[in-house]
Amino acid sequence: MERVRALGHPLCAGLDPHLERIPPPFRSGSMDPGHPATAEAVERFCVAVLDRLVDKVAVVKPQAAFFERLGWPGMRALEAVIAAARERGLLVLLDAKRGDIGSTAQAYADAWLAGDRADALTVNPYLGLDSLEPFVKAAEASHGGVFVLVRTSNPGARDLQGLRSDGRRVFERLAEALAPLVERCVAPRTGWSSLGLVVGATWPEESRRVRALLPRALFLVPGYGAQGASARDALAGFAAGPGGRLEGGIVNSSRALLFPAGAEDADAAGWERALDEAVARAAGELAAAAQEGPASGS
Amino acid sequence: MERVRALGHPLCAGLDPHLERIPPPFRSGSMDPGHPATAEAVERFCVAVLDRLVDKVAVVKPQAAFFERLGWPGMRALEAVIAAARERGLLVLLDAKRGDIGSTAQAYADAWLAGDRADALTVNPYLGLDSLEPFVKAAEASHGGVFVLVRTSNPGARDLQGLRSDGRRVFERLAEALAPLVERCVAPRTGWSSLGLVVGATWPEESRRVRALLPRALFLVPGYGAQGASARDALAGFAAGPGGRLEGGIVNSSRALLFPAGAEDADAAGWERALDEAVARAAGELAAAAQEGPASGS
Numbered sequence: 001m002e003r004v005r006a007l008g009h010p011l012c013a014g015l016d017p018h019l020e021r022i023p024p025p026f027r028s029g030s031m032d033p034g035h036p037a038t039a040e041a042v043e044r045f046c047v048a049v050l051d052r053l054v055d056k057v058a059v060v061k062p063q064a065a066f067f068e069r070l071g072w073p074g075m076r077a078l079e080a081v082i083a084a085a086r087e088r089g090l091l092v093l094l095d096a097k098r099g100d101i102g103s104t105a106q107a108y109a110d111a112w113l114a115g116d117r118a119d120a121l122t123v124n125p126y127l128g129l130d131s132l133e134p135f136v137k138a139a140e141a142s143h144g145g146v147f148v149l150v151r152t153s154n155p156g157a158r159d160l161q162g163l164r165s166d167g168r169r170v171f172e173r174l175a176e177a178l179a180p181l182v183e184r185c186v187a188p189r190t191g192w193s194s195l196g197l198v199v200g201a202t203w204p205e206e207s208r209r210v211r212a213l214l215p216r217a218l219f220l221v222p223g224y225g226a227q228g229a230s231a232r233d234a235l236a237g238f239a240a241g242p243g244g245r246l247e248g249g250i251v252n253s254s255r256a257l258l259f260p261a262g263a264e265d266a267d268a269a270g271w272e273r274a275l276d277e278a279v280a281r282a283a284g285e286l287a288a289a290a291q292e293g294p295a296s297g298s
Numbered sequence: 299m300e301r302v303r304a305l306g307h308p309l310c311a312g313l314d315p316h317l318e319r320i321p322p323p324f325r326s327g328s329m330d331p332g333h334p335a336t337a338e339a340v341e342r343f344c345v346a347v348l349d350r351l352v353d354k355v356a357v358v359k360p361q362a363a364f365f366e367r368l369g370w371p372g373m374r375a376l377e378a379v380i381a382a383a384r385e386r387g388l389l390v391l392l393d394a395k396r397g398d399i400g401s402t403a404q405a406y407a408d409a410w411l412a413g414d415r416a417d418a419l420t421v422n423p424y425l426g427l428d429s430l431e432p433f434v435k436a437a438e439a440s441h442g443g444v445f446v447l448v449r450t451s452n453p454g455a456r457d458l459q460g461l462r463s464d465g466r467r468v469f470e471r472l473a474e475a476l477a478p479l480v481e482r483c484v485a486p487r488t489g490w491s492s493l494g495l496v497v498g499a500t501w502p503e504e505s506r507r508v509r510a511l512l513p514r515a516l517f518l519v520p521g522y523g524a525q526g527a528s529a530r531d532a533l534a535g536f537a538a539g540p541g542g543r544l545e546g547g548i549v550n551s552s553r554a555l556l557f558p559a560g561a562e563d564a565d566a567a568g569w570e571r572a573l574d575e576a577v578a579r580a581a582g583e584l585a586a587a588a589q590e591g592p593a594s595g596s
Contacts, residue, residue, distance in 0.1 A: 110367050128456065149425070152424075161424065163471055173458075
C-alpha cells in the first residue's frame with residue numbers, strides 16, 4: 001500500500017506468458033511447450049517485461065499455470081522470474097490458486113511463501129477455513145500476504161459463489177467467515193490487512209458488498225481491461241484513503257500490457273514502446289479513477 | 299474400473315512423500331528441501347514404492363504439493379514418478395486441485411492431462427462450471443479423467459461446502475449442477491463416468507446423498523485410514539456392481555501404506571515387507587467391505 005500510495009495508482013502487472021502471443025524478438029524455434037528452450041524464451045520475455053516495470057508498478061503477478069504448462073523447465077523459469085522481480089524491487093504476488101488440507105496445504109505454503117519466493121499467493125477457499133490456516137501462518141512468518149478467492153471475474157462465478165444461503169450469497173458468507181483472519185493480519189502501519197481477497201472488477205455491486213463486510217481487506221481485482229471492466233468498475237470496492245484518493249487493493253492487467261494491440265509483429269524496441277504506453281495508459285486511467293472518488297452508486 | 303474389478307478392491311495408493319518420514323535407506327544428507335539431491339531422494343523413494351505396487355493396485359495418486367515444495371527439481375521428480383508409474387502399468391491420478399478460468403485453466407489442463415502426463419487430475423470447482431470445461435475437454439481428448447472436489451474429508455469442509463442453500467447444502471447443489479458433465483463423460487464399456495468427484499470417507503451420510511444425485515460418477519475417496527474413516531465408511535457412496543460387489547470409485551490411502559507403523563527405522567528389505575503388508579491389509583479390508591454389500595443405513 002505504501003508503494004501504491006507513492007505511485008498514485010494501484011496497477012498490478014500480470015505476467016501471463018501465452019506462448020502464441022510472445023512477440024517475435026523473444027521467440028525460440030517453434031515454441032514447442034515440451035522443449036526446454038521454450039521455457040528459456042518465456043523467462044527472457046518476462047524479464048524484459050520486468051525491466052520496463054521498475055518504478056512503474058508496485059506489484060507483479062506471475063500466473064503459475066503458464067509456467068507449469070512447460071513442465072519442470074517452466075517451473076525453473078518461474079523461480080527465475082520471481083527472483084528477477086524481487087531483485088528489481090517489485091513485489092511478487094504469485095497467482096497459483098492453491099488449496100488443500102493439513103500437511104498438504106503446508107507444503108504449498110512452504111513452496112511459495114517461505115524463504116525468498118513470492119511475497120504473496122492466491123489461494124482457493126473451497127476446502128474451508130482450516131485449509132487456509134497454513135497459508136496465513138506462513139505469510140505471517142514471512143511478512144507476506146494471502147489473497148483468498150471470493151468473487152472471481154468469470155461468468156461461471158455465479159454457479160457456486162453466487163448461490164443463495166440464508167438471504168445472502170455464498171461469497172458473502174465466505175467474506176463474513178474470513179473476518180477474524182482479516183483482522184488478525186491488519187498491519188498497523190497502513191491499516192490494511194495482509195489477508196486479502198480476490199474480487200473481480202466485473203462485479204462492482206458485489207465488490208461494494210464485500211467491502212462493507214471487510215473494510216480492512218486488500219482486494220486483488222482481476223477483470224480490468226481484457227475482461228471488459230472499466231477503471232471505475234475496478235475501484236468499486238475501494239474506499240477513500242489519505243488525501244481522499246480511493247484505495248483498498250491492486251488492480252491487475254495482463255494481456256493489455258504484455259501484448260499491446262498493434263505491436264504483434266514489432267521489433268524489440270517497438271514492443272518496448274508499446275508496453276510502456278500501455279502501462280502508462282492503464283496507470284493513468286486507474287489514477288484518474290482513484291482521484292475522482294467514490295462512484296455515485298456507492 | 300476394469301482394473302478395480304479384476305483386483306477385487308478399490309485401493310488407490312497415495313504418493314505423499316513427506317520429507318521427514320522418508321525411511322533411512324532412501325534419505326540423502328539433511329533432506330534440505332532446497333537441495334536438488336532431496337528431490338532425487340524423493341524420486342528414488344517413490345519409484346521404490348511403485349515397484350511394490352505393480353499388480354497390487356489399479357491407481358496411484360501423487361500429491362503435487364509435496365513435489366512442488368522442492369522447487370523445480372521436485373517438479374522434475376514428479377514428472378519422472380508419473381512416467382515410472384505409467385511404465386509399470388499403473389494409472390496415475392495427479393492430486394493437484396488446480397482451478398482457474400479460461401486460457402489459464404486450459405494451461406493447467408495442457409500441463410497435466412495432455413500428451414503423456416497423468417491419466418486424471420483433481421480440480422477445484424469454486425470458480426464455477428465454465429472453469430471446469432477446459433479440464434473436461436482435455437480429459438476427453440486424452441481418454442483421461444477429472445475428479446472435482448465436492449465434499450472434502452477435513453472438518454473445515456463444513457464452512458463452505460456445508461452451507462445451506464435452498465434446503466440443500468452447497469456440495470449437493472454443486473453435485474446437481476455437475477450432472478450434465480457427468481452424463482457427457484459416461485464410458486459405455488463400464489457404465490461409469492470419467493467425470494469423477496472427490497467425496498471424503500469421513501462423511502458417509504453425505505457420500506450416500508451425493509451418490510443418489512449422481513449414480514454414474516466415480517468417487518475418489520480420501521480420508522480412509524489415517525484420517526479415521528473405516529473401510530465401511532469409505533464405501534458408503536458405492537453401489538452394487540457385477541456379482542453384487544460394491545463399486546463406484548477408488549479409495550485412497552497414503553501415509554498408512556508409505557510409512558507403515560513400526561518400519562520407521564527399518565532397512566530397505568524391512569520397509570518393503572512392511573509396505574507389502576500394509577497394502578495387503580488395506581486391500582483386504584476394502585475387498586471385504588465391498589463383498590459385504592451396502593451398509594444397513596443406506
